[in-house]
Amino acid sequence: NIDLGDIQGDILIGLQKDAQVFVFFKIDDIPTFKKKLTALRPLITSTKTVIDRERQIGDAKAASNHSRLPLFGCNVGFTYPGLGKLMGNPNFGDAAPTLDPSFKGGAKASAATLKDDTSVWKVPFTNGSIDGVFLVTGPGLAGTRAHADAIIAELDDTVTILYDEHGQTRPQRGHEHFGFLDGVSQPGVRGLTKRENPLDKEQGLPGQDLIHPGEFVFGYPGQVPPVAGGGITKETIGDIVAPPFPWMLNGSYMVFRRLEQKVLTFRDFVETEAATLQMDSGMLAARMVGRWPSGAPLSLAPLQDDPALGGDKMANNDFEFEQDPFQRRCPYAAHIRKTYPRDDLNDAPGIPALAGEGGEASVQTRRLRRAGIPFGPEVSDDDTLGAEQSRGLMFVCYQTSIVEQFEFVQQSWANNPDFVFGKVRPGPGGVAVHPGHDPIIGQAGGPRHMDEPIPNYPIGSKHKTMDIPQQFIISTAAGYFFMPSLNALLSGPLV
Ligand code: N7H
Known part of the structure; x- marks a missing residue:
């Protein structure tokens, strides 16, 4: 059984949010901060509370047709230096070989490997000064801001606020700034996510594979990576993902990235490139993402958007990629195929462990x-190509291994x-053509490319690789945090 009352609410389900204030802080007065933190604990929203609120919101919707109840949430996380302060030992991690090395090193230490340009990062994220973050959520900005202010006031000068920014759902609710519906596909959590078809033990919504909870919270069984010789499937139950320290039970690592989206640059690129390729610009953008703006997946709707499908959660994830071996429906490099290739690796050649079911078993360990939210204003007359206001996604994701999940x-x-x-496909002169970069989030520290921007009907008639000279998404801050359990905020070495 998953201890829902002990796990912070943003991790497995997500706090209810149309607005979110991110408060990054440094701890100045450690003993007093610890006391204040324990006093604030009743305000930390658990997964159980999130579930109760889902019900409340559902009831309110049914009764009065509006769902914006004044329900505010708060979660808290700490960086490695922040935990070191609470533990009274900056090198406490040396005692735990399984502590995630990237968490220990901090996001900036991983930047070069991930091809992030830290020269454009917000300063507090570059100098190791951030100890923790409060994630404060609510139905509207004013109330959420007031809730955040009240929490900060409680801390009573025990901290310095180093960076504070809010995100907000866009007027086109649920859509990110490029215009696509986000939050369509999430891994189901075995033992928590409702199975829509009670006879299907392996899926939540149709196509939503259930993942063992140890992939996201410490103390539960995880997925099993494949071994040569086979026998491992995506359903195989793994060992308990043990917390590196006992007090990390029911906790999770959180990756935060402030990702600026150059919306005009993206639109301009798509228009210009589509004209060159003599194709519809909406289709080109969809082929870069792997879904249409409505959320409809190209795998099911390869030639035009299908808003009914996009909005139908019983159908919009019900697909695999292996039925599309020539990337005619969805390019291999499309954002959703790159970041969750589903069964694509089942026929990966030359890697025996990945043969057959092993391929998908390996994908499910990643x-x-x-749990992100957009930030920044809508595009307006104040924006010009090359000089856009700062907007994008406050990207947040949860996992029990930053190295093996987000960074991988x-x-x-x-x-x-x-x-x-x-x-790969044979290119000119028999040279193999590879899928290319994820055109949305892929980073190369220079020009990128993506194969097959045009749907390939009939097969092989229109092979093309598209050059992408610029980035449309730029990381401007990043941090790695640990989100402790509610019990760890009440007793143990952190308090
Ligand atoms: Fe992505 N976008 O607008 O293009 N993402 N993403 N993402 N993303 C997804 O399925 C987007 C980012 C994943 O299960 C959709 O929910 C933007 C990072 C994963 O089929 C759209 C940014 C990482 C999935 C976007 C951004 C990921 C996913 C389709 C940054 C991890 C699920 C809607 C500004 C390294 C794939 C949906 C699946 C989906 C966009 C960032 C990963 C529209 C704009 C940094 C795993």
Whole structure:
């Protein structure tokens, strides 16, 4: 059984949010801060509370047709230096070999590997000064801001606020700034996510594979990576993912990234490139993402948007990629195929462990629970190409291994033009053409490319690789945090 009352609410389900204030702080007065933190604990929203609120919101919707109840949430996380302060030992992690090395090193230490340019990062994220973050959520900005202010006031000068920014759902609710519906696909959590078809033990919503909870919270069984010789499937139950320290039970690592989206640059690129390729610009953008703006997946709707499908949660995830071996429906490099290739690796050649079911078993060890929110103004007359206001996504994701989950997806998949492995086609002169970079989040520290922007009907008639000279998404801050259990905020070495 998952201890829902002990796990912070943003991790497995997500706090209810149309607004979110991110308060990054440094601890100045450690003993007093610890006392204040324990006093604030009743305000920390658990997963159980999130579930109760889902019910309340559902009831309110049914009764009066509006769902914006004044329900405010708060979660808290600490960086490695922050935990070191609470533990009274900056090197406490040396005692735990399984503590995630990237968490220990901090996001900036990983920047070069991930191809982040830290020269454009917000300063507090570059100098190791951030100890923790409060994630404060609510139905509207004013109330959420007031709730955040009240929490900060409680802390009573025991901290310095180093960075504070809010996110907000866009007028086109649920859509990110490029215009696509986000939050369509999340890994289901075995033992928590409702199975829509009670006879299907392996899926939540249709197509939503259930993942063992140890992938996202410490203290539960995890997924099993494949071994040569086979026998491991995506359903195989793994060992308990043990917390590196006992007080890390029911906790999770959180990756935060402030990702600026150059919306005009993206639109301009798509228009210009579509004209060159003599194709519809909406289709080109959809082929870069892997879904249409409505959320409809290209795998099910390859030629035009299908808003009914996009909005239908019983259908909009019900697909695999293996039925599309020539990337005619969805390019291998499309954002959703790169970041969650589903069964694509089942036929990866040359890697025996990945043969057959092993391929998908390996993919399921790389899943993320995403919980981001857009930030910044809508595009307006104040924006010009090359000089855009700052807007984008406050990206947040949860996992029990930053190295094997977030960083692996970003570095070994999105940034890696050879992934999806083995998915090559013969190019001019017999040279293999690889899938290319994830055109949305892939980073190369220079020009990128993506194969097959045009749907390939009839097969092979329109092979094309698209050059992408610029980035549309730029990381401007990042941090790695640990989100402790509610019990760890009440007793133990942190308090
Ligand atoms: Fe992505 N976008 O607008 O193009 N993402 N993403 N993402 N993303 C997804 O399925 C977007 C980012 C994943 O299960 C959708 O929910 C933007 C990072 C994963 O099929 C859209 C940014 C990472 C999935 C976007 C951004 C990921 C996913 C489709 C940054 C991890 C689920 C809607 C500004 C390294 C794939 C949906 C699946 C989906 C966009 C960032 C990962 C529209 C704008 C940094 C795993």
